[in-house]
Amino acid sequence: DVKVTQSSRYLVKRTGEKVFLECVQDMDHENMFWYRQDPGLGLRLIYFSYDVKMKEKGDIPEGYSVSREKKERFSLILESASTNQTSMYLCASRGTSSGPYEQYFGPGTRLTVT
Amino acid sequence: AQSVAQPEDQVNVAEGNPLTVKCTYSVSGNPYLFWYVQYPNRGLQFLLKYITGDNLVKGSYGFEAEFNKSQTSFHLKKPSALVSDSALYFCAVRDNRGSYIPTFGRGTSLIVHP
Numbered sequence: 032d033v034k035v036t037q038s039s040r041y042l043v044k045r046t047g048e049k050v051f052l053e054c055v056q057d058m059d060h061e062n063m064f065w066y067r068q069d070p071g072l073g074l075r076l077i078y079f080s081y082d083v084k085m086k087e088k089g090d091i092p093e094g095y096s097v098s099r100e101k102k103e104r105f106s107l108i109l110e111s112a113s114t115n116q117t118s119m120y121l122c123a124s125r126g127t128s129s130g131p132y133e134q135y136f137g138p139g140t141r142l143t144v145t
Numbered sequence: 146a147q148s149v150a151q152p153e154d155q156v157n158v159a160e161g162n163p164l165t166v167k168c169t170y171s172v173s174g175n176p177y178l179f180w181y182v183q184y185p186n187r188g189l190q191f192l193l194k195y196i197t198g199d200n201l202v203k204g205s206y207g208f209e210a211e212f213n214k215s216q217t218s219f220h221l222k223k224p225s226a227l228v229s230d231s232a233l234y235f236c237a238v239r240d241n242r243g244s245y246i247p248t249f250g251r252g253t254s255l256i257v258h259p
């Protein structure tokens with residue numbers, strides 16, 4: 032079974048703090064994703080990585096950056112947290128870019144910025 | 146461009162009755178279609194996918210989905226609903242010739258009443 036783990040289930044941070052969200056997958060997947068989920072808005076893609084050190088902006092990259100130094104780990108960084116970044120953050124992985132592969136999701140990190 | 150619509154924010158059904166969660170899509174080429182389920186405070190779990198071939202796809206937990214090319218739909222169905230099926234359901238689409246990034250619907254909350 033594919034396992035995608037996220038470093039925290041719940042996180043509370045103050046405005047202006049630098050926040051790191053970590054995601055690790057154990058299936059040697061090439062692709063990894065970061066989404067945020069908000070009620071009524073569904074899943075919105077923040078960043079996508081199709082391989083180590085490679086990244087692409089998603090629909091809402093502003094205020095976020097990412098790092099993928101190793102294949103199994105994809106980090107989301109909030110450079111200076113703001114209250115409008117309070118949300119559920121979901122990480123996902125997928126085998127490769129091509130082909131009809133489904134995504135595997137982590138349990139999510141519920142981030143509150145006060 | 147690709148898009149997906151889930152026209153119902155919420156679906157209510159009595160336990161034991163059949164259920165349908167609707168999804169329509171738009172792609173330039175041929176679609177890869179996916180259904181995911183999300184239980185409260187959890188990540189998304191893959192249910193089933195359509196790639197090609199038989200229009201009726203069977204998935205996990207007794208769910209199935211019917212691909213209808215002429216109506217550009219991929220509705221999720223189950224013959225007999227369980228209270229434990231209550232969750233948030235997401236449809237996703239990917240164009241098999243275009244973007245490597247799937248597009249998700251906004252989600253449909255399924256509530257199964259005892």
